[in-house]
Amino acid sequence: MNIPDPFSLSYHNCRLLQESLKSNDLLAGKLVHARIIKSGLHCSVVLLNNLMNFYSRTGCFSDAQLLFDEMPVKTIFTWNTLLSAYSRQAKMSEATEIFRKIPNRDSVSWSTIIMGYNQLGRFESALKVFDKMIKERVIPTQYTITSVLASCAAIKALDIGREVHSFVVKFGLSGYVSVVNSLLNMYAKSGDPMMTRVIFDRMEYRNTSSWNVMISLHMQHGRVDLARGQFERMSERDIVTWNSMIAGYNQHGHDFDALCTFSNMLRDSLLLPDKFTFINALSACANLEMLKLGKQIHARIASTNFNTYGPVGNALISMYAKSGGVQIAQKIVEQSGISRLDVIAFTSLLDGYVKLGDLKPARQIFDSLKDRDVVAWTAMIVGYLQNGLNADAVELFRLMVRDGPKPNNFTLAAMLSVSSSLTSLNHGKEIHASAIRTGQASLVSVNNALITMYARVGSINCARKVFNQIHWFRDVVSWTSMIMALAQHGLGEEALEHFEKLLAAGIKPDHITYVGVLSACTHVGLVEQGRRYYNMMKDFHKIEPTLSHYALMVDLLGRAGLTQEAYDFIEKMPIEPDAVTWGSLLSSCKVYKNAELGKVAAERLLLIDPDNSGAYSALANLYSVCGKWDDAAKIRKLMKDGGVKKEQGISWVQIKNKFHVFGAEDGLHPQKDEIYKMMAKIWEDIKKMGFVPDTESVLHDLEEEVKEQMLRHHSEKLAIAFALISTPENTTLRIMKNLRVCNDCHSAIKFMSKLSGREIIVRDATRFHHFKDGFCSCRDYW
Secondary structure, three states, X not given: OOOOOHHHHHHXXXXXXXXXXXXXXXXXXXXXXXXXXXXXXXXXXXXXXXXXXXXXXXXXXXXXXXHHHHOOOOOHHHHHHHHHHHHHOOOHHHHHXXXXXXXXXOHHHHHHHXXXXXXXXXXXXXXXXXXXXXXXXXOOOHHHHHHHHHHHHHHXXXXXXHHHHHHHHHOOOOOOHHHHHHHHHHHHHOOOHHXXXXXXXXXXXXXXXXXXXXXXXXXHOOOHHHHHHHHHHOOOOOHHHHHHHHHHHXXXXXXXXXXXXXXXXXXXXXXXXXXXXXXXXXXXXXXXOOHHHHHHHHHHHHHOOOOOOOHHHHHHHHHHHHOOOHHHHHHHXXXXXXXXXXXXXXXXHHHHHHHHOOOHHHHHHHHHOXXXXXXXXXXXXXXXXXXXXXXXXXXXXXXXXXXXXXXXXHHHHHHHHHHHHHOOHHHHHHHHHHHHHOOOOOOHHHHHHHHHHHHHOOOHHHHHHHHHHOOOOOOHHHHHHXXXXXXXXXXXXXXXXXXXXXXXXXXXXXXXXXXXXXHHHHHHOOHHHHHHHHHHHHHHOOOOOOHHHHHHHHHHHHHOOOHHHHHHHHHOOOOOOOHHHHHHHHXXXXXXXXXXXXXXXXXXXXXXXXXXHHHHHHHHHHHHHOOOHHHHHHHHHHHHHOOOOOOOOXXXXXXXXXXXXXXXXXXXXXXXXXXXXXXXXXXXXXXXXXXXXXHHHOOOOOOHXXXXXXXXXXXXXXXXXXXXXXXXOOOOEEEEEOOOOOHHHHXXXXXXXXXXXXXXXXXOOOOEEEEEOOEEOOOOOO
């Protein structure tokens, strides 16, 4: 009987171990281990190294460690095998300890520890190890270099990447395609597209990965046509190629091209879509609101038994929610579990419910989310805001501050918008304080929102203070916000001074900036300056006027009494005038009693908006002030017969965090007797001071006494009377009104401010009026 020699036995057992490893058969491997011991080969270093490799790769770390500890002779391969076992399992503290004990570390040892840090995302640690490797004069291999370049790409460490490139040249590793591809990837992701192109052009051999890097680079920089050109030149494409094209199209708004590419892949390629393919295709369907095609993709996913949990499931939810299939999205959520819902899917679902005007299911999902990050909280708050549920938004924000994550600049901007809508200075200050506590108050975007909020709630001084605090960090939005704020408050000259400073600072204004500038000119009657800035916008800054700019120019000319010029301006507009433009002309015609032109403006306005009650009222009032009583009666009859209801004027004031709303002749307020008594006293007192009621503005045939009573009980006067009896002396009163303040109220409030010794700030439909010591900031031009 021939007894096999030890070498043949060792070789045979090594092959058995490799086959056991391939099939991941632990029992077979242990049987081989038993045979090795029985055959007396347990001292063979080669066999024991292979056996330890088997145990480490099949997850039996304790067996691998035990075998390592019992080995009488340990080679560098032995050490590296154990090091690799711990490194692959992300047990870097144990791996580092083993690495330190290796007597003669080779390039494999260093590469293994670098790859271990890479897998954990500890890229800086990987680069530090590489630095030590070079200092110890260990020559890196292509595997070392590809790992190190991957670390550089991950953290965009371009300078370190360039140093690694020099090592590639120094150690002659440029011939390895994997190394050159890693260089391409590093330069592309680290922000050096020119070097990426140079390396790609110099490559003697390019594989699919090389082309994929270039496609991703072009898509990353929005060069869609160049990416398409590279794609069409490729002879072979893998799934990464197709995904790069589909994702790139999707990210840059070419959703139809993304879906066409997806279709071509299914038709022309033998490749099967992966999760990234489906996610981007579904995202394109969502953006295009193509529900039918989205359902077809869903059917394909289901037919291939693809896992719809996680990212793919979330993409399906987003697609259905955005494409009008909210109920189907809801069913998927219920099937897959709310805990698996990501923020993107939740926000899409929330948007779907916002469109339906039903936020209750969205709030239920939000409350059930396992990990509610700042994006989810902000999305829910914005959902309330978009649906006009400001009180719910405030309540949720306070809950977030108490129990949730720290609000970010988007959260604070949304809440400042709520404060502006509620015209609540106290609430706005609360948000400002939260921004300071959370460290967001230094962000320019938050400060810009604060400027707008303070301006809209009537505190122009606070808006100025915030603007002055960001002296070194102002952007065009900062300047625009302040210019708009000053314009709203009738401080036109100061607004224009800021605009000139903006130009001097070298900042280019945008179309919104010019809305603020023209608005400033309009509110203070600076006609010539308005013309000059309008021409500067068109001719110097090459900004094409929008309807907002045209409407402001019409308003500027009309307010100054140039109604015919305003009409001629409208006739020369290159685009169709809107209701706001004709409404501006109609208002000016009413002020300057131009009945003929006012009729034209009203007719054109009603062609655009037949149910515009303001147009009927303005025209009827215009006829009345011109003494055309029959024409006024006809307009009111037309209004009545057409079922058009006049918009009721209301005013409101916030006292101790509660809003009190008043209408004309309001009899619903619980303190109405006190309010009316206070108003009667004020009326007599201001008449003694020289106030003369404008009874001519009451366009009805009534006794003078009745007309006076109607004027006395206008909503803003009642709101001021209530505020006077409800606040301490010297408190500034902030009154909001939904319509333009009338002449009589404007005159009366000037006297009321002097009588009470208070500053009274009134915001009407177009601007703020600051009444103090008998004067108004608008200088009676509004």
